Amino acid sequence: QHYFIQSNLRKIMNIQEHECFNSTNGYDCSFDIINGSCLAAMGILGFIMSSFLLYFLAFDIVKIPGSKKIFMMNVSINDAMLGFVGLFRGLGIISPRYLGVSDGGVSSFCAAYIIFASFIWHSIILTLLPLTVDRFLAVVFSRQYKSWVTGRVRWTMVIISWVPSFVIHLLYDVINAATSKTIEYLPSYNRCIFINSRPLVPIFLLLIPLLIVISLYTIMLIFIIRNRIPMGRLLVTTSAIIFTGVLTVIPEVLMFTFDLEWSYEAAQLLTVTLFHANCIYNPIIYFVANPRVRPQLKEQVSIRSSQVKKAFKNVSFQSTSEQ
Numbered sequence: 404q405h406y407f408i409q410s411n412l413r414k415i416m417n418i419q420e421h422e423c424f425n426s427t428n429g430y431d432c433s434f435d436i437i438n439g440s441c442l443a444a445m446g447i448l449g450f451i452m453s454s455f456l457l458y459f460l461a462f463d464i465v466k467i468p469g470s471k472k473i474f475m476m477n478v479s480i481n482d483a484m485l486g487f488v489g490l491f492r493g494l495g496i497i498s499p500r501y502l503g504v505s506d507g508g509v510s511s512f513c514a515a516y517i518i519f520a521s522f523i524w525h526s527i528i529l530t531l532l533p534l535t536v537d538r539f540l541a542v543v544f545s546r547q548y549k550s551w552v553t554g555r556v557r558w559t560m561v562i563i564s565w566v567p568s569f570v571i572h573l574l575y576d577v578i579n580a581a582t583s584k585t586i587e588y589l590p591s592y593n594r595c596i597f598i599n600s601r602p603l604v605p606i607f608l609l610l611i612p613l614l615i616v617i618s619l620y621t622i623m624l625i626f627i628i629r630n631r632i633p634m635g636r637l638l639v640t641t642s643a644i645i646f647t648g649v650l651t652v653i654p655e656v657l658m659f660t661f662d663l664e665w666s667y668e669a670a671q672l673l674t675v676t677l678f679h680a681n682c683i684y685n686p687i688i689y690f691v692a693n694p695r696v697r698p699q700l701k702e703q704v705s706i707r708s709s710q711v712k713k714a715f716k717n718v719s720f721q722s723t724s725e726q
Contacts, residue, residue: 434668434671435496435497436497438493438496438671438672438676439493439494439495439496439497440493440497441493441676442489442490442492442493442496442675442676442679443489443490443492443493443494443497444493445486445489445493445676445679445680445682445683446486446487446488446489446490446491446492446493446679446682447486447490448486448683449482449483449485449486449489449679449680449682449683449686450483450486450487450490450682451486452486452682452683452686452687453479453482453483453485453486453682453685453686454483455686456475456479456482456685456686456689456690457476457479457480457483459699460472460475460476460479461476471534471537471637471641473557473558473561474533474534474537474557474560474561475534475641475644475689477530477533477534477561477564478530478531478534478644478648478685479685479686480530481523481526481527481530482681482682482685482686483682484523485523485524485527485678485679485681485682486679486682486683488516488519488520488523488524488679489679489682491516491520492520492594492675492679495513495516495594496594496671499513499588502516502588502594502595510588513586513588513595514580514586514595516595517586517594517595517596517597518572518573518576518577518580518586519572519573521572521576521597522568522569522572522573524678525568525571525572525604525605525608525609526564526565526568527648527651527652527678527681528608528609528612528613528616528648528649528652529564529565529567529568529608529612530564530565531612531616531644531645531648531649532560532564532612532615532616533557533560533561533563533564534641534644534645535615535616535619535620535645536560536619537552537557537560538620538623538638538641538642538645539619539620539622539623540552542623542626542627542632542638543622543623543626567607567608568608571604571608576597585597585598586598605655605656609652609655609656610656613649613652613653613656616645616648616649617649620642620645636692636693639692640688640689640692640693643688643692644684644685644688644689647681647684647685647688648681648685650677651677651678651680651681651684652678654673654674654677655674655678658670658674
């Protein structure tokens with residue numbers, strides 16, 4: 404549930420008001436604790452897994468053609484940041500003090516968090532666009548693909564995929580929040596939110612990119628079936644990543660488009676939790692679909708674990724020596 408459902412936000416909160424830290428209405432706060440803990444755990448796990456995937460791609464541990472590697476790295480960067488945001492979102496559900504809210508007011512950290520989180524949330528589909536367009540052109544226009552998708556075109560597509568969300572959230576929202584009160588903390592919603600309604604933001608950052616991705620991928624699948632083109636391992640991997648990305652934003656789009664009224668629990672599970680689970684799906688898909696990656700993954704995990712253990716031993720030794 405994000406700020407683009409402003410028209411529905413108050414109605415959602417009125418369906419099931421609750422205050423976990425002043426439970427006079429008999430609301431069972433165990434849902435918030437469980438959900439917040441799961442979100443925080445998913446955030447940590449997703450950040451670690453996405454960082455590993457990014458490391459594998461960046462350092463060519465497994466050889467992947469240039470264009471596909473660049474676009475998958477683009478998605479992995481968003482997944483890693485999504486995991487980082489999910490950690491604080493989960494902690495903020497458990498207690499507002501983890502978002503810097505101690506007196507019920509809006510802290511600078513909470514305001515910065517919601518701006519950065521909105522930037523990452525709305526970049527999920529945008530970062531999938533280059534990968535979708537690349538696969539569409541490679542399959543449907545295979546003869547022209549190499550001449551059309553050059554190195555410069557790839558990097559331009561990656562940069563453009565971040566620009567809309569960056570301009571709206573990290574420029575416009577920061578200036579707006581600094582000059583006027585556009586963000587407030589709602590205890591019954593466990594988060595800071597934008598109080599100004601901007602229906603065009605989700606249309607341009609979420610709905611239109613989602614329709615483009617679905618349309619291009621549908622055309623590509625029809626082309627593959629009609630021409631009996633075999634789907635290689637890499638196409639299956641990218642297809643699964645695109646599918647899960649689309650799946651995670653559909654509840655958001657449905658809520659916004661049809662002005663649906665959901666309970667607090669349904670809104671949390673089908674929007675926030677499903678959104679942040681995306682940072683775990685993609686690394687799992689990649690590692691499962693590429694068996695040759697697993698030995699290198701085990702080796703890298705073993706190396707990193709040894710380094711962490713060695714660092715802890717050194718710290719323990721130094722602290723003992725000082726005593």
